[in-house]
Amino acid sequence: MNRLILTLAVAVPAAFAATDAPAQPATPLRPVAALLARAKTLTTTTARVPLAPGDTKPNFVRALALTPKAAEPMENLFNAIVYQGAIQPEVKLAMALRIAQIYDSPYLAVHANRLMLATEGGKALVPVLGKTIVRPTSAEEMAISYADKLTRGIHAVSDEDFRLIRTRFNDNQIVELTTTTCYFNYLVRFVEATRLPVEPWALTPATAVKSKVNLPLARIGLISDDEMLAVQARVKAAPANNWNIGFANSMRAMYRSPAAASAWFAYGTASREYTAVDRALKLHISFAVSMANGCRYCSLHQVLGLRREGVDVAKLVAMAKDDSQLTPRELTATLFARKLTSTPAAITDADYDGLKKVFGEQGALEVVQQTANFAYMNRFTDGLRLPSEDEAVSVYKETYGKSFADVTSTK
Secondary structure: OOOHHHHHHHHHHHHHHHHOOOOOOOOOOOOHHHHHHHHOOOOOOOOOOOOOOOOOOOHHHHOOOOOHHHHHHHHHHHHHHHHOOOOOHHHHHHHHHHHHHHHOOHHHHHHHHHHHOOOHHHHHOOHHHHOOOOOOOOHHHHHHHHHHHHHHOOOOOOHHHHHHHOOOOOHHHHHHHHHHHHHHHHHHHHHHHOOOOOOHHHHOOOOOOOOOOOOOOOOOOOOOHHHHHHHHHHHHHOOOOOOOOOOOHHHHHHOOOHHHHHHHHHHHHHHOOOOOOOHHHHHHHHHHHHHHHOOHHHHHHHHHHHHHOOOOHHHHHHHOOOOOOOOHHHHHHHHHHHHHHHOHHHOOHHHHHHHHHHHHHHHHHHHHHHHHHHHHHHHHHHHOOOOOOHHHHHHHHHHHOOOHHHHHHOO
C-alpha cells in the first residue's frame, strides 16, 4: 500500500516545481506594536457568530457555541500545540506572532504576545519579530523563519531551508514546528472569518511562567511512550473503511508529535458530529482550497473522497479547470473558501452574511472550519512532501488520465 514512498521521494521535487501555487506576496510585515494597538480597539467588536456564555474562556473557544462538543477539544488542541512537545512554548508562540504579522491579525497577535512575554525566553524573542529573517542562525530564528515561509506558501520551504533547519532540529521537532505553523494558520482564518472581539483580559500581562521544555541533544527523534500509546489508540479508533488507504501517511507523520496529533484528531472528530454542510460539499471546499494552494497530497485525497461520494468524473475533470460545473450552493462555499485561504483579514460582513444566507449560522461556521482545516493540512502534507498512498494515486490517474502535475500545469 505504501510502495510509492521510495519512488515519490525522488519524483516529488520535480512535480512540486511544476505545480507550486504562488507564495504570499513579500509585503512588509505588520509591526507587532501596530497589531497590539489595534487589538485595544477591538474589545467591543461584535462577533459574526454567537459566543457561548461566560468570559473566562478565550473567544476562539466560545465561538464554537454552534458546535459545542468541539469547544473543549479546541481548547485542548491549543494547549497541546503550545505547551506539550519538545519545543519551548515561547518559540511556538513567537511563530504564532509571526503568522499574525503576515496576515494582519490583531486578535492572534495579542494572545500570542501575551503568553510569549510570560517567559524570559519569550521576551528575548521580541527583537527577532521586528525584522525579516533572511539567513537565520539561532534555533529560535530558524523556527520563526520556517513558520514565515511555510505560511506564505506551502512549497516555500526549499531543500536548502530544510537542510538548514535539520542542523538544529531532529525529525520529531521538525514535525512539531510544522504542526505549530499549521495550527496557527488554522486559527488565524477561524478568528478572522468569525471577527472575534479581543477579550479585555487578553490585554493584561499573563502570569509569568518558567519554560519546562528543553531541546534534546539527540540527532534523531526517539520513539516515546506517548508516541507508541497515541498511535495504538488511533489505530484502534480508526474507521474500518478509510477510503482503502489504511493508516494515512499524514497520520504516520503527525504522530511524531503525539500530543498535538491526538488533540488535532479529537477536535476533528468532535467537529464532524455537526453536519449542516454535507460530506460531499465539505470535500468540494477542501478540494478548492487544496487546488488553490497547489497541494498535491490533499488534492489527490479530495478526488478520492469525491469519487467515493459518487461525484461524476466529468464534473471532477471540469473542477480542475474552472467553476462551471458547480451548483450555486457549491460555488458560494468555494468562493468564500478561496478568499479566506488567500487573505483571511479581508473577509467582510457581506462575505459572511452571504455564507449564512445559503448555509445558515451553523453551516457557515462549518464552511469556515473546513477551509481552515486545509490551511492546516496543505501545509503539513506538502510542506513535509509526504508521499501519496497507492489508492489516492490510482483513483486520481483513473479520473484525469494523468498525474497531478500534468493536470495543474495545463489549467
